[in-house]
Amino acid sequence: MPEVRFLPLRPLALASLVANVALVVTGAAVRLTGSGLGCPTWPRCTDESYTTTSEMGVHGVIEFGNRLLTFALGFIAVACVIAALLERPRRRARVLLAIAVLLYIPLQAVIGGITVLTNLNPWVVGLHFLVSIVIIAFAYALWRRSAEGDGRPVALVPRPINHLVWILSVVSAAVIALGVVVTGSGPHAGDVDAKRNGLDPATVSQAHADVVFLLLGLTLALIFALRAVKAPRATVRAAVVLLVIELAQGLIGFVQYFTHLPVLLVGAHMLGAALVWTGTLSVVWSLRDRPDTVPVAAPVEPLPAPAEEPVPAPR
Template sequence: MKRSVRFPVSATLLRRLALASIIANVAIVVTGGAVRLTASGLGCPTWPRCTDASYTTTQEMGVHGVIEFGNRLLTFAVGLIALAVVVGVLLHGARRRELLPLAVAVLFGIPLQAVIGGITVLTNLNPWVVGLHFLASMVVIAAAYALWRRVGEPDGPATPTVPGPLRTLALVTTVVSAAVLVIGTWVTGSGPHAGDHGAARNGLDPEVISQVHADGVFLLVGLSVALVFAFRAVGARRAERAAVVLVAVELGQGVIGFVQYFTHLPAVLVGAHMLGSCLVLLATLAVQWSTRERRPVQADRAAATPPAEVPVPVGA
């Protein structure tokens, strides 16, 4: 009788694969920004082919075709990493039922994001669809981050590390952070970097919508600073450190945002701002994650089991 050969995947390897998935998805956001900032959004004028007769770029399409086609190729690399994560979860063993939904969500989120990217081409870079394309990437990054954190945790139940009102404040901060990302796409859709010289803009007043975005950032920073002091007051050091990192990332992102606005949106700073958006999202999720923790089930059971009674000798 032959034994089945098994190739177990350790938690360390699986966590490294999940981290690689986060990095790859952030990278495709940045390279997607490069496509738009170099006016290469229609370098491949159709989708899923690059031209009506070819799936690849041609010499006549020049550098814009190379940039756009290169970004499309990167999607396959990101997808392969996500597939490796799914396979790793399946081979990981006992926790596959818990981790598999997140891994599958990342895997299927990537082609969905690619389809939205194809629709942006077919709609001649409609700014609302372009914004949706960016936000879809943010959702995939969030799922990849959740998987990475979950792999590094024990399999016990989640327990709060801060009082309920502070968990609510952290959730409100997360919602405001997401709103700032959404409004940021509106700002982008009203600005000069359309991805192609003939692409339409969303019609919003750039100054007005930029002010709305700045107001949202001020609110987000205020909430984040409040979290720092609130976590410190209750002695939640891990959550406090996560909130401090979030404030630092927000301030750095804010500086880039103001400089790019007053220097008329140079492409390099706009690209840095897109990277900063990903970092703000990850830092926000880190704060949310720091408000609870998981403990090993066996340790919890051991703590809950009363010590055995020691028999007292007769006549003592």
């Protein structure tokens, strides 16, 4: 049965991925501009209004704009679910991934509300960011799965390299988690009265840097291993791109630390964290292929024309 798509799932999935990365950036903007309590309550923006008011100034506009982006994410997620359900034949994995993205968005909104109601508790703020990382993982999986066939996954590299990549993925997640802890100890709290997590910034920053060096070493080892086993070019390219992102992110991290955390560099570092995670996911998905198993109909040979009977000669 030929595949029929009533809505284009793949571009919708890509839009969902890009929008969730954008949410990380706008969330950083809320914190870095001191607008975390621009709307001082939730789900309303004030006790009387669901929207920002002129008295709340630019901080209210920034915080309310970040809240509005959640509705855009929800709209795209609903479109992805509808597109996955309307596909013929319907792919169960695509439907489940689209539903996962959709369900996590209201959860993300609720955690965002809790951050406001707890006056920007740094641990809740960190959880708010980590949920975005989970949504990005589901959105990326949906985007990649929307272009795959229905066959069994075919490994493109030996099993030991798969193990190395999974270790690299765990370390990548640890780098992001430690970055959240570093952020919770730093000066950009989202509001002048917001509390910090009480940890020593220099100590947690050093722990974060140590795990970053481990991630860089694992990525370099992966590139050499992939070249040694003559892995597909796309797999090697994904690992090289990840290394470039890591190096750029590490450079931004060092510069921001020694220049006392300027706002623009911190925002770029937040974007870099989302890109490091996306690059890690790209490496994971490049390790195997899933071909299409829909049989292709063989061309029909035309039947030979019937031989004409000879016409008897007249007597």
